Amino acid sequence: MGEYPRAWIVSVGNELLIGRTVNTNAAWLGSRLTLLGFDVERVVTVPDRVEDIAEEVERALGRARVVITTGGLGPTYDDVTLEGVARALGRGLKLHPRALEMVRSFYSRRGLGLTEDRVKMAMLPEGAEPLDNPVGAAPGAVVEARGTLVASLPGVPREMEAMFDRSLRPLLEGIAPPGAVVECGLTVRGVPESSLAPYIKRASRVSRMVYVKSHPQGSELGEPVVRVRVLARGATEEEARAEALRALEHVRRGVEELGGIISEEDSC
Amino acid sequence: MGEYPRAWIVSVGNELLIGRTVNTNAAWLGSRLTLLGFDVERVVTVPDRVEDIAEEVERALGRARVVITTGGLGPTYDDVTLEGVARALGRGLKLHPRALEMVRSFYSRRGLGLTEDRVKMAMLPEGAEPLDNPVGAAPGAVVEARGTLVASLPGVPREMEAMFDRSLRPLLEGIAPPGAVVECGLTVRGVPESSLAPYIKRASRVSRMVYVKSHPQGSELGEPVVRVRVLARGATEEEARAEALRALEHVRRGVEELGGIISEEDSC
Structure with a gap:
């Protein structure tokens, strides 16, 4: 298909590996990315483990123009995607003030405060910017390194799709080839x-x-x-x-x- | 989940990457492998390209106990999975007499002869054995290298499932952990x-x-x-x-x- 910017999808979640959930997110993203002009080269599904996420994101750095991760952004103990991304980039996680504000306002609108598990959702890789979640609590994240844009979206399809269309798509249109x-x-x-x-x-x-x-x-x-x-x-x-x-x-x-x-x- | 033999699934097919087809095969296999006692560590979807298939199968060698590929066994120009497996193993493709007999008898029962594209389906990696296809024309293949069993199944779900249950499952039960x-x-x-x-x-x-x-x-x-x-x-x-x-x-x-x-x- 000629030389088009390559895209990778890294799907995070044991439920996908053990076949409890069918990976419809990857098909949805694959179609969107293809129609935007990207050449989708890999979909890699990994367990909810920092080292596995880091291994695959690192493999894509400098090779794909775009990597999109899905899943693992939530409040539970095994939501470790951003830790994996940070490790792949050789950076740490850092509380991002704007992300924290997003989380805080999401809960406070419902009369709830912050807890340790909620604050965790605002810990982004250093240098990353949050992506607005129009539907759920967890912000996404986007960061560029070694010529690769790494974007992390939630795993719940409704949230993932809304975040892609509203926040990520405009960024991708800026780097997609004409045609x-x-x-x-x-x-x-x-x-x-x-x-x-x-x-x-x-x-x-x-x-x-x-x-x-x-x-x-x-x-x-x-x-x-x-x-x-x-x-x-x-x-x-x-x-x-x-x-x-x-x-x-x-x-x-x-x-x-x-x-x-x-x-x-x-x-x- | 403790130390269980690891399994990888390599799904071959551009239609999966561009989102035209949802990868239900991977979920079906993931569930089967998990219940057999394997720890499914990766599902990797790759294009119909020899070097991409080879890259991922090679990565799994010596690391996973089992690698199952799906898709790319058919008669068309882009059915190149076994070429990819062969390259990963550092071996060539060779016409396998029993596989050829399977293909020949499949077509001859319908009054059709062999063509170049049909014979291609009997070209297996050196050292591999064919897996019977109870439903379609293309035999599967199974080969062991560096402690890893590499099994190649068709992409059509009905054929893949029948071949797994009839031909591959007994082999896997032999190496699955007790419990x-x-x-x-x-x-x-x-x-x-x-x-x-x-x-x-x-x-x-x-x-x-x-x-x-x-x-x-x-x-x-x-x-x-x-x-x-x-x-x-x-x-x-x-x-x-x-x-x-x-x-x-x-x-x-x-x-x-x-x-x-x-x-x-x-x-x-």
Whole structure:
């Protein structure tokens, strides 16, 4: 897909590793980041342990343009994401006055004071700035080091999404490449994926700006159903769309030659 | 959670990174591996690129007891998982006679012959053995190196699950630790997570065999709802259950002292 700024997602939480929770946050962020023009290179899920969080964030520093962590910002003993980020940066945690004010005002509006566990949510890595949480108590954090923007969002999807759209998105738009990304595809019936394979390969070689992928939906044989999706980039939306359609042309030819039918089209 | 054999999951596929597909496979495997007694330490999602797959599998070698890859076993140009595994092991790919026979018989039962793209599915890392695919065409593969079992499963959930349960599970049971894992929990209403935090911390310190986590379901204030889950290990199921209940006792005390109510219990 050419050279686009790389993004990593570090998902923090044992509940994800033991399969109690499905990582929908990563899919939501992956889609948002892709449409902003980032090349999502990794999603790494780690336990709620400082050293594991630090290991993965450190790996991304200087390599990805953006790292987004989710989860582990709350008040409980195992909410240690910002400690992990701080360690990756070789910095300490420090009480941030504006973050503390956010936490204090969140609780005081409900007639509650600060406790040790609540104050902990305002301890940010040195040099980080808080991100406003429009929905919950814990502020997010954003800090730049070695050319990488590290942003930490909460794990509760509603909070994560609100914080991304309101506070992080504007920052990312400032560093995203110009241009447009489109996605489209079609569904093929009656042709096994393995027969369609050479046409998909040809479609993928149309240019470095397109990415073509087939997803078998039914069985390989019998009643095969294959969804083909194309992601394309361009200087403008029009250009991206033209690239995508050029790639899909190869797939259409394959379907025709192999005697399949196109049962559905998602236009781009 | 004490010292349990570590497991890594490497999920292969751009569709996961760009958020088109939610990684339900990782949750399914994470749950299975946990209940078998493994400590799932990482889920890493990588693009369909040989070097990225190789990088992550290599990182797990000698560190995790088991690595399971999903996806990228099919016939298309971007199905390169086994090439990535081979590179991580410093080995080549080799046509495996039994794997080829699996592929050949899958297609011949439907009156189809072998093509270059179909034969590719029988190219396994040197030293690997094929895993039977009861549902689809592509065999899986399993190989051991540096004390790590590397198993490659398909990405289509139905195929992945069938292959795991039929072919991989018996191998894993052979290396899983003896003992039992149980999971239980309760739902607390009327207490903010930040107030419950010290009790959860105490619960988590009951022993190294329990893992306690709170999941805020509603808002932190107003009408707070917090699900508390406990995962516990023991030599027997009875022992594991006793540990879990001991931990939950601290949470119950907190709820009582804070004037909340327990609205739901999942027994273990």
